[in-house]
Amino acid sequence: MKTYSNYIAGEWKDSIAGETREIINPATSEVVGKSSVSTAEDLNRAVQAASEAKFGWSQLAGAARGDYLYKVANIIEARLEEIAETMTREMGKTLPEAKGETARGVAILRYYAGEGMRKVGDVIPSSDSEALMFTKRVPLGVVGIITPWNFPVAIPIWKMAPALIYGNTVVIKPASETAITAAKVIDCFHEAGLPKGVVNMVTGSGSVIGDGMVNHRGIAGISFTGSDVVGKQIAMGAVERGAKFQLEMGGKNPVIIAEDADLDKAVEGTISGAFRSTGQKCTATSRVLVHRNIKQAFVDKLLTASQSIKIGNGLEDGVWMGPCSSESQMETVLSYIEKGKKEGAKLLFGGNRLRGSEFDQGFYVEPTIFDEVDSKMQIAQEEIFGPVIAVIPFDNLEEAFELANDTQFGLSASIYTENVGAMLKFIDRVDAGLVRINAETAGVELQAPFGGMKSSSSHSREQGEAAIEFYTSIKTVFVKG
Numbered sequence: 286m287k288t289y290s291n292y293i294a295g296e297w298k299d300s301i302a303g304e305t306r307e308i309i310n311p312a313t314s315e316v317v318g319k320s321s322v323s324t325a326e327d328l329n330r331a332v333q334a335a336s337e338a339k340f341g342w343s344q345l346a347g348a349a350r351g352d353y354l355y356k357v358a359n360i361i362e363a364r365l366e367e368i369a370e371t372m373t374r375e376m377g378k379t380l381p382e383a384k385g386e387t388a389r390g391v392a393i394l395r396y397y398a399g400e401g402m403r404k405v406g407d408v409i410p411s412s413d414s415e416a417l418m419f420t421k422r423v424p425l426g427v428v429g430i431i432t433p434w435n436f437p438v439a440i441p442i443w444k445m446a447p448a449l450i451y452g453n454t455v456v457i458k459p460a461s462e463t464a465i466t467a468a469k470v471i472d473c474f475h476e477a478g479l480p481k482g483v484v485n486m487v488t489g490s491g492s493v494i495g496d497g498m499v500n501h502r503g504i505a506g507i508s509f510t511g512s513d514v515v516g517k518q519i520a521m522g523a524v525e526r527g528a529k530f531q532l533e534m535g536g537k538n539p540v541i542i543a544e545d546a547d548l549d550k551a552v553e554g555t556i557s558g559a560f561r562s563t564g565q566k567c568t569a570t571s572r573v574l575v576h577r578n579i580k581q582a583f584v585d586k587l588l589t590a591s592q593s594i595k596i597g598n599g600l601e602d603g604v605w606m607g608p609c610s611s612e613s614q615m616e617t618v619l620s621y622i623e624k625g626k627k628e629g630a631k632l633l634f635g636g637n638r639l640r641g642s643e644f645d646q647g648f649y650v651e652p653t654i655f656d657e658v659d660s661k662m663q664i665a666q667e668e669i670f671g672p673v674i675a676v677i678p679f680d681n682l683e684e685a686f687e688l689a690n691d692t693q694f695g696l697s698a699s700i701y702t703e704n705v706g707a708m709l710k711f712i713d714r715v716d717a718g719l720v721r722i723n724a725e726t727a728g729v730e731l732q733a734p735f736g737g738m739k740s741s742s743s744h745s746r747e748q749g750e751a752a753i754e755f756y757t758s759i760k761t762v763f764v765k766g
């Protein structure tokens with residue numbers, strides 16, 4: 286059984302305490318491998334290595350840093366099958382989705398490699414005619430990255446790539462559940478030959494290593510994706526010591542099915558948005574707002590489509606939806622299903638843990654659809670992070686927009702309609718960072734800004750050109766002869 290250790294100053298090193306934890310395959314309960322459970326001293330050594338490397342790395346030309354990222358991209362591309370299979374074994378995502386995510390990581394690296402040759406400042410005319418005034422961007426220094434288990438390749442890379450290209454060095458703490466996938470990605474950085482200490486990984490619990498990063502004075506900025514509960518803790522810790530922080534958190538994303546919607550498109554988008562990755566995306570669809578006049582027709586089609594979803598081990602051909610990522614995540618989802626029943630929502634489809642010879646060893650939950658949900662119910666307000674839909678009827682678009690915004694979150698929102706006026710009103714009225722028309726709520730493109738409003742985000746944006754704002758500071762320079 287292989288133990289995957291920390292990566293510090295260009296070397297793989299076991300945790301000082303020598304403690305490890307087993308990582309379980311949620312489809313079969315088999316042990317995938319072991320990862321290091323690190324201590325604060327392991328973290329100190331990683332931050333020390335990153336601190337020692339930061340000046341040299343920041344002095345390289347952006348193009349030179351970009352060349353390293355191109356190399357990493359090529360190595361990950363060559364190891365795509367291995368990395369994707371590890372992802373499926375660790376957190377249950379189907380292999381085709383895992384391959385797609387890993388390919389997305391490759392594309393993100395290539396996008397930011399190119400950013401190393403783009404402008405990073407402006408010349409601004411001074412009111413003093415003899416002066417030169419311009420801006421330049423400088424790296425933060427050592428950046429701490431804390432990532433979740435649901436996109437264990439794409440999210441680490443969409444944080445690391447901009448951090449690195451803009452001259453920062455990195456200490457990353459991946460989710461404990463997907464530490465092996467993270468180790469394989471970091472091994473690709475190792476193979477690419479980045480200078481020692483530029484990239485470091487410390488695996489271990491969020492409460493020890495994650496919290497330690499937030500409070501570590503050697504870390505200038507923290508970029509986090511995960512639950513809003515943890516995100517708030519990170520924000521308070523960062524504010525306490527004046528560190529920069531960036532949070533991308535949960536969602537309770539609505540799709541509006543307008544009276545004139547193309548129902549087949551709407552059903553396809555709802556199924557994909559709600560049940561792909563077993564509903565474990567911050568952008569997943571969890572609230573389905575349907576015009577009362579077409580609700581029955583829509584729900585009938587939705588139920589028919591849900592019946593054809595093939596559930597199983599994500600490594601097997603033809604499986605469309607895998608297990609929940611862990612036993613505890615499955616228990617969370619099942620507890621919300623019980624809450625929905627107790628709150629009086631009408632269970633139309635699913636609602637059970639899947640049992641039988643092919644399911645008993647895994648953490649499988651049926652795609653679940655509740656109807657007659659009130660917007661104030663817990664299943665309509667709280668992020669479940671599983672394959673659970675809440676169907677809520679409305680009588681007019683004004684009511685639909687109100688319902689769409691009736692949530693603490695504001696990450697993604699969709700509408701299915703053929704009416705341009707309704708589209709334009711939706712774009713203006715919905716409080717969400719991602720607004721999608723006749724498309725599912727999930728689906729983030731690497732070249733565009735990504736992030737939410739309200740409790741979904743700390744209101745910065747990741748990806749695309751937007752990422753530069755977090756990973757650099759602007760200097761306004763004034764020069765006189």
Ligand SMILES: NC(=O)C1=CN([C@@H]2O[C@H](COP(=O)(O)OP(=O)(O)OC[C@H]3O[C@@H](n4cnc5c(N)ncnc54)[C@H](OP(=O)(O)O)[C@@H]3O)[C@@H](O)[C@H]2O)C=CC1
Pocket residue numbers: 431432433434435458459460461462489490491492494495496499510511512513515516518519533534535536566567668669670
């Ligand atoms: N918006 C999104 O993309 C995501 C949202 N979620 C939400 O979060 C819930 C739990 O999932 P989970 O992955 O556990 O999300 P968490 O927020 O618990 O964990 C995300 C990351 O933060 C770390 N962490 C945990 N506690 C702390 C802390 N006190 N200080 C610093 N870092 C910490 C975790 O470490 P460790 O691995 O050791 O726990 C992990 O690396 C899900 O049910 C879902 O609601 C989850 C994933 C992604």
Ligand SMILES: CCCCCC(=O)O
Pocket residue numbers: 436440510533566567568569726727728729
């Ligand atoms: C952190 C959530 C990432 C969402 C990726 C997607 O919707 O494609």
